[in-house]
Amino acid sequence: MEPRPEALKPVLRGPVVRSFRPRSNGVRLSVGFILAKRFTLCAFANFVDVLRLAADEGDRSRPILCNWTVLSDTMDAVTSSCGISVQPKERLGDPTRFDYIVVVGGLMDEMSNLSPAYVRFLKQAAASGVPLVGLCTGAFMLHEIGLLDGYRCCVSWFHHADFLEQFEGLNPVTDQIFVVDGDRLTCSGGASSAHLAAYLVDKHVGRAQASKSLHIMIIDDALQPEKPQPGITLDFKTRDPIVLRALLLMQQNIDTPLSVQEIARRTGHSKRQLERHFRTALDISPQAAFLTIRLSLAHHLIETSEKSIAQIAVDCGFCDSSHLSRMFRRRFETTPHALRRGRDAAPD
Structure with missing residues (x-):
């Protein structure tokens, strides 16, 4: 019987991974x-x-x-x-x-x-x-x-x-x-x-x-562990790992938005490098991408939750409901309150 492949040996912390014994029944x-x-x-x-x-x-x-x-x-x-x-x-x-x-x-x-x-x-x-x-x-x-x-x-x-x-x-x-x-x-x-x-x-x-x-299982190819997780930024299509990691940081800090300088630091790059990657990959600045993420989540919460507009504003990192309303109107050409009223008036 062929020898059993060697156990995983990445950076070890704690007990050493044991050596696998060949099994008489052929199970690997x-x-x-x-x-x-x-x-x-x-x-x-x-x-x-x-x-x-x-x-x-x-x-x-x-x-x-x-x-x-x-x-x-x-x-x-x-x-x-x-x-x-x-x-x-x-x-x-x-x-x-x-x-x-x-x-x-x-x-x-x-x-x-x-x-x-x-x-x-x-x-x-x-x-x-x-x-x-x-x-x-x-x-x-x-x-x-x-x-x-x-x-x-x-x-x-x-x-x-x-x-x-x-x-x-x-x-x-x-x-x-x-x-x-x-x-x-x-x-x-x-x-x-x-x-x-x-x-x-x-x-x-x-x-x-x-x-x-x-x-x-109709999954194209095996992904390595370093593959970034998908998130809510479905409108952003890119394979740039620097941009993907930055977008994930934005998602994780929606209620307390990070500065572009801080996002760059956490991804291990300069602010200028990060901005260049965003322009090349998405033709948008990191600031604009972050605003899009926050407004998209606000839109989703207005349509699907019973949270107040004021609470949604806080959850999405806006100063107050007036700030959210101004940004929301520019992006969606309607207000949060109008969108909520339309949802509630829609037939079941």
């Missing part, structure tokens, strides 16, 4: 899943499907090169955020039978603590050198039990403020789709879960199997 990648209450089904399903498609020829789903299972302390079905339940297959047992343990997080507002049995299991896995993976808010759960201390951690740009508010001692990364830091791997969720799974398949099974999985 074994993954155990822990599903949080109200977990995000999309993140879980994308990750599993990459493993499934890489494990066998064609689309036959036999767990030959990869295997996976949902673990539980109680064996009770776990309900996802969309209401669909998943039945666990195995008790927790010995974590060293797996190459990775993946924690799939759930909704921020309904995130509950992991049970003592899960905490003991994950700490045993960490002590044994089994790499831990946090999908979506699974990173929050790993950090809460002390298993991300000293590690870089990927968090969705959408949850960046929540992370800073609720957790201390960790610097979240929100300008990448996933982060590999030694024996901790974290992912922003959604489609990026497929790319993290493909990254692991590439490392332990083969690049051809990773590509095959993504192509069957």
